[in-house]
Amino acid sequence: MFEVQKGSSRSIVGSTLPAVHAVFGNRLLDALAREDVNRLSPHIRRVFLHRGQVLNAPGEPPEFVYFPIDALVWSWTATTGAERPTSLFASGRRGAAPLAELLGVRSIPVEVAVLSPGSAWRLPLSALGGAGRSVESSMQALLSRYAYASFAASSFHLACNSEHNVDRRLARWLLFIMDETGKPEASLTHQQIADVAAIRRPSVSLAFSDLQRRGIIRVHHGLVQILDRERLERETCPCYTAVRDLMEETFSDESAS
Numbered sequence: 001m002f003e004v005q006k007g008s009s010r011s012i013v014g015s016t017l018p019a020v021h022a023v024f025g026n027r028l029l030d031a032l033a034r035e036d037v038n039r040l041s042p043h044i045r046r047v048f049l050h051r052g053q054v055l056n057a058p059g060e061p062p063e064f065v066y067f068p069i070d071a072l073v074w075s076w077t078a079t080t081g082a083e084r085p086t087s088l089f090a091s092g093r094r095g096a097a098p099l100a101e102l103l104g105v106r107s108i109p110v111e112v113a114v115l116s117p118g119s120a121w122r123l124p125l126s127a128l129g130g131a132g133r134s135v136e137s138s139m140q141a142l143l144s145r146y147a148y149a150s151f152a153a154s155s156f157h158l159a160c161n162s163e164h165n166v167d168r169r170l171a172r173w174l175l176f177i178m179d180e181t182g183k184p185e186a187s188l189t190h191q192q193i194a195d196v197a198a199i200r201r202p203s204v205s206l207a208f209s210d211l212q213r214r215g216i217i218r219v220h221h222g223l224v225q226i227l228d229r230e231r232l233e234r235e236t237c238p239c240y241t242a243v244r245d246l247m248e249e250t251f252s253d254e255s256a257s
Contacts, residue, residue, distance in 0.1 A: 026067040027094045033138035043127035049114040058109035068092045071118030092180025116186040149250045160239040170207045171236035173197040185225035
C-alpha cells in the first residue's frame, strides 16, 4: 500500500528544496516509531486532494485527519468579523490538519480547505485511539512538538507582517509553500496567496509582476513556479530562515530525545 516518494525531476536555479525519500512522504508520518506505524497502517489511505476541496467545515466534527504529501492545505476562520478570512496556518508535507482535533482538544470553528492540489494520507480520527493519545506514543510526542512549532511559526508570521514590506513577505510565503509541497511550483491563484499571506490582492499582483519581470518566478494560469530559488531567498526577510529552522527542529533527533 505504501509507495516510496521520489523527488521532483524538475530542476531550478539555486539551492535545492529539502528532499524527502521515505515511505510516506510526509515528515510527521515518516518520523513515527514502527509500532505506531503498525497500529495505523490498516486504516490509512492515500487520496488526491483537489483545489478548493473542503476537508472540514466550521462547526462540523471532523471525520478524518490529513497528512499532505505534496498538497497544501489551509486552516482559517471567519470569527473575527473581518472581510478577509483569518488565516491560522498552512501545512504540507511537514504537517497535518486539522491540528486541534488531532491533539484531542476542542477548537474554534475552523475550515480546512485545499489551496494547492496534490496527494495526502487520510486517517480516520477514530483510528487514532491509543496510538495518537497515549502519552507514551511517538505520535503524541511528535504532534506536541509540531503543535508548538506551528504556534511559534505563527508568531513569527505576525511579527513579520508588522515589520517587513509586502515584497519580502510574499517571497517568504512562496518559499514556505514550496518547502511544504516539496515542489518548485504550486497551483495557486493571486487571491489564494493574498488570503493565506494576509496581503491585499492588488499588492500580490504587483509583487508577482516585479518578480516575474526579473526572471525569479513565472506565473501562468494559476501556476506559480520558482525559476531562481537562490535569488528569491535573497529577496525575503530573516523570518523565512527562522521559520524553516523552527519547523525542521520538530524532526531532529535532539528534539525527540
